[in-house]
Amino acid sequence: MKKDIDTNNLHEHIAIIMDGNGRWAKKKLLNRLKGHQEGVKSIRDIVGASRKLGVKTLSLYAFSKENWSSPKAEVKSLMKLLTRYLTSEIPKMKKNRIEIRIIGCKEDFPEDIQQLFEKASKETKEGAKMVLNLCLSYSGRYDIIQAIRRILKESEHKKIEPAMITEDFVSSHLYTAGLGDPDLLIRTSGEQRISNYFLWQIAYSEIYVTKTLWPDFREDDLYQAIIDYQSLERRFGLTPEQVR
Numbered sequence: 001m002k003k004d005i006d007t008n009n010l011h012e013h014i015a016i017i018m019d020g021n022g023r024w025a026k027k028k029l030l031n032r033l034k035g036h037q038e039g040v041k042s043i044r045d046i047v048g049a050s051r052k053l054g055v056k057t058l059s060l061y062a063f064s065k066e067n068w069s070s071p072k073a074e075v076k077s078l079m080k081l082l083t084r085y086l087t088s089e090i091p092k093m094k095k096n097r098i099e100i101r102i103i104g105c106k107e108d109f110p111e112d113i114q115q116l117f118e119k120a121s122k123e124t125k126e127g128a129k130m131v132l133n134l135c136l137s138y139s140g141r142y143d144i145i146q147a148i149r150r151i152l153k154e155s156e157h158k159k160i161e162p163a164m165i166t167e168d169f170v171s172s173h174l175y176t177a178g179l180g181d182p183d184l185l186i187r188t189s190g191e192q193r194i195s196n197y198f199l200w201q202i203a204y205s206e207i208y209v210t211k212t213l214w215p216d217f218r219e220d221d222l223y224q225a226i227i228d229y230q231s232l233e234r235r236f237g238l239t240p241e242q243v244r
Helices: 019-026 032-053 065-069 072-095 113-123 138-154 167-171 218-228
Strands: 015-018 056-063 098-103 130-138 184-187 206-209
Touching: 019 032, 032 056, 032 113, 032 130, 032 218, 056 065, 056 072, 065 072, 065 130, 072 098, 072 113, 072 184, 098 113, 138 167, 184 218, 206 218
Parallel strands: 015 056, 015 184, 056 130, 098 130, 184 206
Antiparallel strands: none
């Protein structure tokens, strides 16, 4: 299936809403943690496949701000799983030249995990060929709110004219500043919603929804999503004649 991908028409940024860990576990009569553990295997597979293809940025919606409302025992287990994942992956990411960035409200996490975030970002940055955005305690609405706050903070020190507030200006204050918007948004598990993810950034992203649950989503599934994307004509509001 990989051979069917046009590497000359490969998007710069893929974003994924990783959904279905709990349902995967329930179908197999396992506890939810088993679903999350299997989901980590999918993360490793998709990160590796993206790097091999030459994708520049991969953003994974791993933990939303709303997820803090999940049962305390599950959240605690997820924090342990996150710690193990980052600790084990830092050397691999350095070797494969993948920079880890943490996107979201990092201050929501315990101090030791915040320190691990900093370590992961610092140790994987040099010489990176791909950026892996782990979206943790992330909220699309809050992303926009914090951008507004940053702009207001800047206005205390320099004058910001209304005409300066352009799309590029706002984008430069979001968590994804410096990275292109996603070309392709993938959602697993078949749900037809955005779930408060990248609300500003996906204005013109192509959306690919698959019924495959995240723990079953592997390399060939990613290739199929990319092939589907490459069959589309992206016009950004133009007519077909203008594009051609």
